[in-house]
Amino acid sequence: MKIADVRVIQADIPVERPHKMSFTTLETMNFVFVRLETPDGLVGWGEAACLGGPTWSEESSESVAATIERYIAPWLVGREAGEIEPLARELARRVQGNPFARAAVEMALWDLNGKALGVPVHRLLGGRVRDRVPLSWSLAVADHDAEVEEARAKVARGHRIFKIKTAALPLAEDVARVKRLREALGPDVSLRVDANQGWDRSTALKAIRALEPWSLDFVEQPVPRWDLEGMAEIAKRVSVPIMADESCFSPHDALAIARLGGVSILGLKVTKSAGISNTLAIARIAEAAGMTCYVGCMIETSLGTAAYLQVALAAAPVTWGCELFGPLLLKGDVVRDPVRYADGCILGLDRPGLGVEVDEAAVKEWSRRA
Numbered sequence: 001m002k003i004a005d006v007r008v009i010q011a012d013i014p015v016e017r018p019h020k021m022s023f024t025t026l027e028t029m030n031f032v033f034v035r036l037e038t039p040d041g042l043v044g045w046g047e048a049a050c051l052g053g054p055t056w057s058e059e060s061s062e063s064v065a066a067t068i069e070r071y072i073a074p075w076l077v078g079r080e081a082g083e084i085e086p087l088a089r090e091l092a093r094r095v096q097g098n099p100f101a102r103a104a105v106e107m108a109l110w111d112l113n114g115k116a117l118g119v120p121v122h123r124l125l126g127g128r129v130r131d132r133v134p135l136s137w138s139l140a141v142a143d144h145d146a147e148v149e150e151a152r153a154k155v156a157r158g159h160r161i162f163k164i165k166t167a168a169l170p171l172a173e174d175v176a177r178v179k180r181l182r183e184a185l186g187p188d189v190s191l192r193v194d195a196n197q198g199w200d201r202s203t204a205l206k207a208i209r210a211l212e213p214w215s216l217d218f219v220e221q222p223v224p225r226w227d228l229e230g231m232a233e234i235a236k237r238v239s240v241p242i243m244a245d246e247s248c249f250s251p252h253d254a255l256a257i258a259r260l261g262g263v264s265i266l267g268l269k270v271t272k273s274a275g276i277s278n279t280l281a282i283a284r285i286a287e288a289a290g291m292t293c294y295v296g297c298m299i300e301t302s303l304g305t306a307a308y309l310q311v312a313l314a315a316a317p318v319t320w321g322c323e324l325f326g327p328l329l330l331k332g333d334v335v336r337d338p339v340r341y342a343d344g345c346i347l348g349l350d351r352p353g354l355g356v357e358v359d360e361a362a363v364k365e366w367s368r369r370a
């Protein structure tokens, strides 16, 4: 099963409402879609979702597209598509860093293999340990009244977990938001906080202590990603569990975090970790270190969401659910039959490959005009 053709498509899809985070307010998501085809016409798809330029990490949809077009596609054509691991290793040698670009390609290889074998990717990963994953919705609304209303409306429809995006506002305002949400939603709803690296050590410590009365499940990435020691130290001094997201891209990062102690949850994202294999490796390191995992997102379409979902279904340490809400926040999608949600969960996918069928007309509709 050789790879005969590699195509890279850049696309932009707006979000339903501006998404306000510590580092940017997002109005449109930028995507790169990768389409691999065999000589028999079998097709595999991958996706890299970028939060409006190189804001969350160094990569942008433009850099991802350029890396794949110029440095990956030429050597991938003619290669054996079934060799996912050898190809991923060669890719890591040819392309330093650039995990989003590598993930989009690796994802497409898994999709192609699952489709060729007629099995869902989670079967190739060892089978699924759950058939649905509890879903977190991210609250990142500029207007505080509208934010409470958005959360209430979700709870009325059976939603149970929220992640509050903080550190874009002064600390007192964030604390007031969390207090108001807890009071409005009651004690049975799960609340988490994500600072997206937005606090320094002393602010983070002050913030987490101020937030402690509002029963948070965890606080995510309180300090900059390079400050592993600061994060470990903070985690040891507060009672709320601390999760690493931007600090944990690779299995090496996961090992370093585990060695420092303190942090008890690792956030998994297929894109930041250069693909499904590395993401599962991080989950295994977490498990070996007595930590647990959560599946984050970059606000993917149903295609990228399906790839993350395969991991969330197969990785036992994912005990904190996921935030695979991208298709609910985006104004458009690129598959015929979007991922489905029920009872506050995203439902498992059991169709071959990543489990979704890309609608090429929809990809074209959202694709970037030159």
Ligand code: MN
Binding pocket: 194, 196, 220, 221, 245, 246, 267, 296
């Ligand atoms: Mn995060």
